[in-house]
Amino acid sequence: MAKAKFKLKEPNSKTETLIYLNYYYNYKRFKYSTGEKINPKFWNPTGQRAKESKQFPQYPEFNSRLDILQNGINTAYRRLLNDGIQPNNEILKKALEAELSGNILQANKKTFFDFVEGYIEESKLNKKSGTIKVYNTTFKYLKEYAKKINKSIDFESINLEFYNQYTSYLAVDSNLSANTVGKHIKTIKSFMNEATERGYNENLEFKKRKFKTLREEADTIYLNVDELKAMEDIDLSSSPRLEKVRDLFLVGCYTGLRFSDFTQIKPENIISDKSMLQIRTQKTGERVSIPLHQTVKNILKKYNNNLPTAYTNQVMNRYLKDVASLAQLKDEVETTITKGGVMKKEAVKKFNLVTTHTARRSFATNLFLADIPAISIMKITGHKTERSFMQYIRVTQEQNADKLLNHPFFN
Structure with a gap:
């Protein structure tokens, strides 16, 4: 029998963490990012909902959104079976998003730049200052590039054409070293991975072999x-x-x-x-x-x-x-x-x-x-x-x- 469960990404976190929907069916598991976040201290792992707490007064609306998600996945799964369609994760994802259309998904829709800006702010709580500096520098170059080409850069824009043009821009126009260009590409891939995991992005061009992180062996020394x-x-x-x-x-x-x-x-x-x-x-x-x-x-x-x-x-x-x-x-x-x-x-x-x-x-x-x-x-x-x-x-x-x-x- 198919069953939906909600699970925290980092159950031991001291700050807000993402909630995943895990749906078990036909000996398979479908994992979906709800886009919802909660501090684990307000989470009831047994009931898989937010605790009824005065410190978390929005718990009724929060739990209602999770109810909608749970009902949505159950309805999507039943519809597929009734229509004689054998579900798999890809089909189930599309069916769920069709079921939720106009409700949860629209509320979670973010542009790439919106996501990056929010992610950097969130990372200040649990990542080192050096990492935040790298994130900010990469974001700065992305915004400068968007301004130069007079186009917005969204999730769908991050493809091989973007890769070739952007690496050239960083190397030639910005006069950056090959390793620095590689560091910026690596950071963009990190942004895209995180956005994909959270359900904001479906474009996987950045995972292709040609979308590679450039690396030139540095002339580092050692002392004998x-x-x-x-x-x-x-x-x-x-x-x-x-x-x-x-x-x-x-x-x-x-x-x-x-x-x-x-x-x-x-x-x-x-x-x-x-x-x-x-x-x-x-x-x-x-x-x-x-x-x-x-x-x-x-x-x-x-x-x-x-x-x-x-x-x-x-x-x-x-x-x-x-x-x-x-x-x-x-x-x-x-x-x-x-x-x-x-x-x-x-x-x-x-x-x-x-x-x-x-x-x-x-x-x-x-x-x-x-x-x-x-x-x-x-x-x-x-x-x-x-x-x-x-x-x-x-x-x-x-x-x-x-x-x-x-x-x-x-x-």
């Missing part, structure tokens, strides 16, 4: 053990700000933690009797255990396990270049970047390429070159696949050959 030792040996006592930046950076180089994590290490994260660092990472929420390298032990002892407060990432990156320059990291590195649709090559001093993220790459690469198994390193870096990990480390052809020389196959 000798270079790290050179940084460690500099006497920076006359410049406390550079000394602090250097010490925090070295902690990152020997723990593999991201900037957001190695700058938040507290005394309670140090397990002295096991000579280990345990911390829950901010980005993934995973708890990692990292053996303490002697350099990290020395730095922790220097600050009595209370590492100094870090500058912002941008300020750290600026000061790090000064530290790397003092450490004589002045070899020239050839960099390439595609900007404005043109690939440009440039020789850059190595110290100018050092950033806080260099620490994490240095950790992964140095451990890999020390023949520590990739799976052990990945437990710390958080990479899920060896393929993504291998893209992360920086190993030259010569270094790779040196490693192979010690392999039994070549001996």
